[in-house]
Amino acid sequence: MRWLLCVAVAVFTLQGAQAVAVGEKYKDSGKCKACHSHIVKEWESSWHAASHYANDEYFRKTIDYVARKQSGKSLNSIKIECAACHNPRISVTSTNAEYEALASLNLDRNTDAACATQSDTIAEGINCVVCHNIDRIHDTLPDTKRGVHRVGWMKSGTMSGPYSDAKSPYHRVEHRDFMDRNPDRLCFVCHANDTSEEGHRFTDMESEYKKGDKFCVDCHMGPRKEGVAATLRDAQGKPHKRQIRSHGFIGAHTETMWKDALAVSLKRASGGLEVTLNNPNPHPLPGGFGAREILIEVAYFRKGTGMGTQTRSLTSRFLNKRGKPTVPHLAAKTLENVSVPAYGSKSFTFGILKGADQVAVSVSYRLVNEEVRKMLGLKDPIWSRKAVIQKKVLKL
Numbered sequence: 001m002r003w004l005l006c007v008a009v010a011v012f013t014l015q016g017a018q019a020v021a022v023g024e025k026y027k028d029s030g031k032c033k034a035c036h037s038h039i040v041k042e043w044e045s046s047w048h049a050a051s052h053y054a055n056d057e058y059f060r061k062t063i064d065y066v067a068r069k070q071s072g073k074s075l076n077s078i079k080i081e082c083a084a085c086h087n088p089r090i091s092v093t094s095t096n097a098e099y100e101a102l103a104s105l106n107l108d109r110n111t112d113a114a115c116a117t118q119s120d121t122i123a124e125g126i127n128c129v130v131c132h133n134i135d136r137i138h139d140t141l142p143d144t145k146r147g148v149h150r151v152g153w154m155k156s157g158t159m160s161g162p163y164s165d166a167k168s169p170y171h172r173v174e175h176r177d178f179m180d181r182n183p184d185r186l187c188f189v190c191h192a193n194d195t196s197e198e199g200h201r202f203t204d205m206e207s208e209y210k211k212g213d214k215f216c217v218d219c220h221m222g223p224r225k226e227g228v229a230a231t232l233r234d235a236q237g238k239p240h241k242r243q244i245r246s247h248g249f250i251g252a253h254t255e256t257m258w259k260d261a262l263a264v265s266l267k268r269a270s271g272g273l274e275v276t277l278n279n280p281n282p283h284p285l286p287g288g289f290g291a292r293e294i295l296i297e298v299a300y301f302r303k304g305t306g307m308g309t310q311t312r313s314l315t316s317r318f319l320n321k322r323g324k325p326t327v328p329h330l331a332a333k334t335l336e337n338v339s340v341p342a343y344g345s346k347s348f349t350f351g352i353l354k355g356a357d358q359v360a361v362s363v364s365y366r367l368v369n370e371e372v373r374k375m376l377g378l379k380d381p382i383w384s385r386k387a388v389i390q391k392k393v394l395k396l
């Protein structure tokens with residue numbers, strides 16, 4: 001019965017950033033399939049499609065953990081905070097003390113805020129009508145205003161896109177520069193910086209970004225290729241040929257993307273074995289989101305027989321305001337930032353085992369470091385799976 005009561009959620013009663021209701025005809029990707037099925041399919045495999053509370057174990061358990069540890073804030077308030085970037089079509093964009101009072105007494109069930117977090121409008125996470133309904137990006141706002149707080153929406157039923165001459169019988173279209181000549185602006189709406197509940201900035205991709213000759217989309221949506229934007233046939237009986245990109249948004253969750261993402265070189269130096277990681281990309285790695293990890297594993301051999309291994313983990317560790325280890329979203333401090341900077345390199349020295357005549361070095365990536373995995377009790381094997389970046393061998 002709960003959803004029936006929730007239908008009453010009016011978009012006029014919202015607080016915070018301006019929310020605009022999405023009409024039934026456009027609200028989920030299923031509505032776009034008739035003409036854009038190839039794009040819908042690609043997007044479904046992306047992690048933008050998994051950004052809702054129900055679909056990403058790491059996200060869900062972080063929210064639950066923050067709500068448990070952060071006194072004075074309810075689960076729904078945290079969900080609404082995180083929704084700014086993870087579910088920006090949410091109809092309520094902030095909560096107040098009055099709401100917290102109701103929530104603490106369990107009397108919030110039928111409030112706009114509680115209904116907004118359960119609405120099926122946001123079930124798909126970052127879907128088509130997130131990116132393609134953005135009208136304006138407010139670049140002059142303070143850099144802490146992100147996601148829904150940084151954009152103005154189109155009227156429901158108008159799609160912003162890269163073409164200035166597109167026509168569709170299903171929706172209106174409008175060309176936008178951030179879909180075409182300057183797409184980094186769109187990505188930076190969310191992939192810029194993020195701040196913990198303690199006000200600590202634990203990720204700062206926008207300021208660490210070193211713009212080269214490529215846009216984010218060149219690497220994460222692939223190059224423009226000939227194809228069709230819509231499969232609908234025109235008056236001549238043919239779909240319109242276009243230059244298009246992939247909507248797979250491949251990234252850290254895609255093992256093949258990690259192959260050769262860093263260049264590894266080995267050298268015998270005075271202090272031992274020197275392993276150098278070179279980052280040819282315009283942003284640090286690991287980077288972006290908090291507790292990612294790069295592992296360097298060094299195996300020593302003598303006449304082909306293994307003698308032992310040494311492992312070094314490159315990851316950021318986070319401390320809460322009492323100095324105890326915590327998750328990025330509750331951090332008061334980052335203990336150490338070990339990521340390899342954009343277009344930069346870092347070297348690490350390993351003491352060589354006595355008698356070894358060969359080393360084999362494997363550099364790999366994990367989505368979540370062991371500390372945070374244990375803290376949150378993450379179960380899905382993807383969080384601990386190692387994606388190989390490069391393997392190298394050196395005779396000593």
Ligand code: HEC
Binds near residue numbers: 056191
């Ligand atoms: C400023 C926009 C923004 C806000 C607000 C935000 N996030 Fe994120 N979050 C991102 C982006 C962008 C990524 C992907 C970055 C990456 O993978 O490096 C991400 C990724 C994550 C991930 C990793 C997911 C995975 O599958 O690996 C977790 C966990 C997460 N966020 C938790 C939260 C929580 C909890 C909150 C609220 C307390 C929150 N985020 C608020 C932008 C945001």
Ligand code: HEC
Binds near residue numbers: 040048128132180229
């Ligand atoms: C994270 C943002 C984002 C999401 C989510 C997204 N798109 Fe796009 N879309 C883009 C960008 C950026 C372009 C421009 C790509 C280019 O340079 O051609 C684009 C281009 C397009 C085009 C024009 C063809 C092309 O490749 O240029 C169509 C049609 C389209 N998107 C439909 C969809 C549909 C349908 C969905 C949902 C299944 C969707 N998009 C989800 C960002 C997004």
Ligand code: HEC
Binds near residue numbers: 028171232
């Ligand atoms: C009945 C067919 C049909 C449906 C359904 C449909 N579209 Fe389209 N769409 C088109 C056509 C046709 C074009 C123009 C293609 C071209 O000119 O190459 C288009 C173009 C677009 C563009 C590019 C606009 C531009 O100016 O660059 C976007 C973005 C888009 N659609 C998004 C969506 C989304 C999101 C949905 C689902 C909510 C959707 N479409 C549903 C037919 C459709």
Ligand code: HEC
Binds near residue numbers: 051084216217220
């Ligand atoms: C509305 C906010 C928002 C916008 C706009 C946005 N993203 Fe994201 N993106 C996210 C969030 C949140 C995640 C993490 C989702 C998760 O892991 O659950 C993410 C994840 C990703 C990932 C990581 C996938 C992985 O496997 O780790 C890539 C790559 C990515 N986005 C690229 C882009 C690009 C390129 C653009 C610009 C065209 C863009 N995003 C625009 C919020 C956004």
Ligand code: HEC
Binds near residue numbers: 184286
């Ligand atoms: C020259 C290619 C290139 C460009 C341009 C680029 N990236 Fe990446 N990015 C990579 C590679 C390679 C990786 C590592 C493998 C992976 O995660 O896909 C990566 C990783 C990421 C990750 C995951 C980081 C981590 O350590 O977990 C995010 C998020 C991301 N990129 C977002 C962006 C955004 C946003 C932009 C634009 C501001 C951008 N990228 C521009 C190549 C690029």
